[in-house]
Amino acid sequence: MSVPGGGGAPELYELPPGRTDLPRSRSRLFAGLRQEGAKGVLIAVVSTIAVFAVLTVVIVRSPNWPTVRQSFFDWQQFKSSLADVAPKFLRNIQYFMIAEVFILSWALLLAVMRSLPGPVFFPLRLISIGYTDLFRGIPTILIVYLLGFGVPAMQLPGVPRSNAFWAVVALILSYSAYVAEVYRAGIESIHPSQIASARSLGLTRLQSLRFVVIPQAIRRVIPPLLNDFVGLQKDTALVAFVVAIPEAFKQGQLDVSATFNYTPLLAVALMFLIITIPMTRLVDWLIARERAKRQGGAAL
Amino acid sequence: MRKMLVAVAAFGLLLAACAGNENPVVTTSPGGGGTETSAAPTTAAACAQQSSVPFVNAGTLTVGTDNPAYPPWYAGGDTQGTSWKINNPATGKGFESAVAYAVADKLGFTNDQVQWVEVPFNQSFAPGPKSFDFDINQISFTPKRAQQVTFSDSYYDVNQALVGLKGTPITGAASLSDLKDYSLATQIGTTSYDYITNVIQPNKEPGAYNSLADAVQALKSGSVDGIVVDLPTAFYVTAVQIPDGVIIGQFPNPEGQAPEHFGMVFAKDNPLVDCVNLALSELKSDGTLQAIQDQWLSSKVSVPVFSTS
Numbered sequence: 001m002s003v004p005g006g007g008g009a010p011e012l013y014e015l016p017p018g019r020t021d022l023p024r025s026r027s028r029l030f031a032g033l034r035q036e037g038a039k040g041v042l043i044a045v046v047s048t049i050a051v052f053a054v055l056t057v058v059i060v061r062s063p064n065w066p067t068v069r070q071s072f073f074d075w076q077q078f079k080s081s082l083a084d085v086a087p088k089f090l091r092n093i094q095y096f097m098i099a100e101v102f103i104l105s106w107a108l109l110l111a112v113m114r115s116l117p118g119p120v121f122f123p124l125r126l127i128s129i130g131y132t133d134l135f136r137g138i139p140t141i142l143i144v145y146l147l148g149f150g151v152p153a154m155q156l157p158g159v160p161r162s163n164a165f166w167a168v169v170a171l172i173l174s175y176s177a178y179v180a181e182v183y184r185a186g187i188e189s190i191h192p193s194q195i196a197s198a199r200s201l202g203l204t205r206l207q208s209l210r211f212v213v214i215p216q217a218i219r220r221v222i223p224p225l226l227n228d229f230v231g232l233q234k235d236t237a238l239v240a241f242v243v244a245i246p247e248a249f250k251q252g253q254l255d256v257s258a259t260f261n262y263t264p265l266l267a268v269a270l271m272f273l274i275i276t277i278p279m280t281r282l283v284d285w286l287i288a289r290e291r292a293k294r295q296g297g298a299a300l
Numbered sequence: 301m302r303k304m305l306v307a308v309a310a311f312g313l314l315l316a317a318c319a320g321n322e323n324p325v326v327t328t329s330p331g332g333g334g335t336e337t338s339a340a341p342t343t344a345a346a347c348a349q350q351s352s353v354p355f356v357n358a359g360t361l362t363v364g365t366d367n368p369a370y371p372p373w374y375a376g377g378d379t380q381g382t383s384w385k386i387n388n389p390a391t392g393k394g395f396e397s398a399v400a401y402a403v404a405d406k407l408g409f410t411n412d413q414v415q416w417v418e419v420p421f422n423q424s425f426a427p428g429p430k431s432f433d434f435d436i437n438q439i440s441f442t443p444k445r446a447q448q449v450t451f452s453d454s455y456y457d458v459n460q461a462l463v464g465l466k467g468t469p470i471t472g473a474a475s476l477s478d479l480k481d482y483s484l485a486t487q488i489g490t491t492s493y494d495y496i497t498n499v500i501q502p503n504k505e506p507g508a509y510n511s512l513a514d515a516v517q518a519l520k521s522g523s524v525d526g527i528v529v530d531l532p533t534a535f536y537v538t539a540v541q542i543p544d545g546v547i548i549g550q551f552p553n554p555e556g557q558a559p560e561h562f563g564m565v566f567a568k569d570n571p572l573v574d575c576v577n578l579a580l581s582e583l584k585s586d587g588t589l590q591a592i593q594d595q596w597l598s599s600k601v602s603v604p605v606f607s608t609s
Contacts, residue, residue, distance in 0.1 A: 246508065258442070
């Protein structure tokens with residue numbers, strides 16, 4: 001993994017190499033607009049109207065549209081469901097906040113275990129690799145089901161019997177496998193010369209990992225970590241499959257089954273968007289900032 | 301551009317309006333099966349002969365229910381070579397299977413002309429074309445639900461019941477207020493969730509599981525103190541799925557309200573509902589429906605009713 005330019009290694013989230021004219025805009029929404037000036041804006045407006053007009057016609061012309069509109073876009077239903085769903089969304093927030101703390105630390109441990117060198121640490125590497133293979137290979141919903149119902153059913157003394165507890169544990173186990181891989185990519189992206197320098201200063205292998213490699217690695221992988229965090233936020237809806245006490249999605253399902261109207265699910269979707277869209281924009285912004293920094297550095 | 305937009309919008313509205321007119325509004329009230337016109341058929345068989353009655357497959361009565369087909373609604377097993385679990389609805393055994401065949405008979409269909417299709421609960425009310433003529437799957441009528449689909453008249457007046465584990469404190473409950481401090485759960489799709497939150501108003505937030513199997517599992521493993529299911533299902537659950545389970549009691553009908561009832565589900569405004577309602581009233585007056593109920597469902601009388609004090 002040697003890359004010209006010193007400390008830099010390929011970034012996980014970077015566009016193809018060789019492109020130096022990367023647009024700075026955070027989301028690429030306005031890509032190519034500024035260069036074209038007023039003409040660009042006009043083209044964008046006309047094209048937007050045309051696309052949305054076609055979409056509207058296609059949707060409204062669908063033979064069953066009146067029924068669909070009533071079943072999915074009932075405004076009164078939406079308002080009353082939103083009032084039902086919003087307080088329950090606090091549970092989703094609780095789930096992903098608790099889970100994220102454990103995911104970040106457990107995954108880091110896994111990644112470090114995997115990057116430990118030498119024959120002595122073979123079993124730790126084995127465990128780490130086996131773990132990530134296992135939990136990345138099983139659909140999260142299955143882990144939620146198996147743990148959420150399986151562990152309480154064992155009725156082990158002293159072990160929590162709450163479905164919710166084990167559902168969150170399942171999310172932690174599943175997501176830490178992904179996040180461990182993100183960390184590992186970060187650790188491996190640190191140039192070997194960094195470790196060599198640290199070692200030559202008299203740091204032990206573990207010390208150089210702790211004080212030199214990991215701090216740089218984490219800083220580098222913050223955007224992909226946040227990406228996985230967004231994924232986790234959405235996947236708290238999976239908890240609904242084993243937990244009876246309603247969170248937002250389950251409450252939406254209850255409202256749907258009480259009314260046979262699907263609009264409540266839109267209210268649930270809105271709750272998730274309120275959290276995930278700002279988060280996604282933040283990730284874009286961080287990536288753009290990091291890239292700007294790097295390009296600034298490279299120009300020196 | 302703006303002109304074009306306006307034109308597009310107007311075009312869309314026009315289409316929407318046309319689409320709305322394609323489905324003539326059926327104004328018959330439930331039970332009142334179109335008796336106001338002289339030409340209206342008076343028997344279910346004559347009703348089903350009308351060309352205006354649409355069937356999913358002509359010459360066949362297509363009936364939907366969920367899979368697995370649980371007792372006592374379906375019975376007789378015999379699932380080999382089919383995709384059905386636990387029971388095959390096409391045997392005519394079990395309450396809902398027997399009712400469906402009895403209705404089919406009144407409509408003029410032979411047993412061989414009845415086709416069963418698998419319809420998950422969530423699909424029974426999805427907008428769009430239906431895969432069934434009617435769905436019979438322990439679905440309770442509510443006015444809100446009836447805005448989205450059309451229900452037949454009652455084929456069974458249902459009471460909800462509470463199931464707990466033998467020897468646990470909840471089994472001592474005799475009134476609704478005794479239940480306040482327990483954790484209760486239901487199954488999504490039943491009407492009992494609203495009943496628990498509005499009538500029992502427990503101190504612990506009630507839960508709802510996605511399937512009967514999940515709710516049973518939760519009760520067995522002690523995640524909840526009691527589960528609320530309809531009474532016939534409660535008999536089945538305590539007899540087969542949870543041998544140390546017990547029916548603690550059945551819930552009274554909410555005051556001033558008609559008893560909860562199961563209805564067959566039709567696509568909204570499907571005129572076949574009038575024929576099925578005629579069939580149901582014929583089955584009620586000739587005693588067939590009661591006989592089917594006596595054959596397949598246990599008597600409600602043996603289970604104590606929770607007092608409302």
